[in-house]
Amino acid sequence: MNRTIILRMDYLHFIKKYQRYEKRHSNIAAHISPAFRCKEGDKVVVGQCRPLSKTVRFNVLKVIPAGASSGKGFVAN
Numbered sequence: 001m002n003r004t005i006i007l008r009m010d011y012l013h014f015i016k017k018y019q020r021y022e023k024r025h026s027n028i029a030a031h032i033s034p035a036f037r038c039k040e041g042d043k044v045v046v047g048q049c050r051p052l053s054k055t056v057r058f059n060v061l062k063v064i065p066a067g068a069s070s071g072k073g074f075v076a077n
Contacts (some may be wrong), residue, residue, distance in 0.1 A: 001029075003032055003034065004029055005029075005032050005044070006030075007058075009025060009028060010024075010025045011024055030044070031049075031052050031056050031058070031060065032060040033059075036060055039065075041066040044061075045062040047061045
């Protein structure tokens with residue numbers, strides 16, 4: 001697992017009995033090329049590929065640094 005990162009995907013699961021949502025997560029192992037520099041907290045785009053090992057079935061296609069998110073946020077003037 002030298003060039004492997006673990007992605008955590010958070011999602012909501014609906015419980016029909018209680019008409020509520022609960023938080024769940026799943027971990028995905030992805031291979032990262034030596035050309036990419038990735039730190040904890042960065043967002044990545046992954047694509048499915050052939051099995052590279054027992055658990056790795058995804059490749060990292062793009063790394064979006066944590067500070068460079070283009071979403072809505074506070075902008076100081």
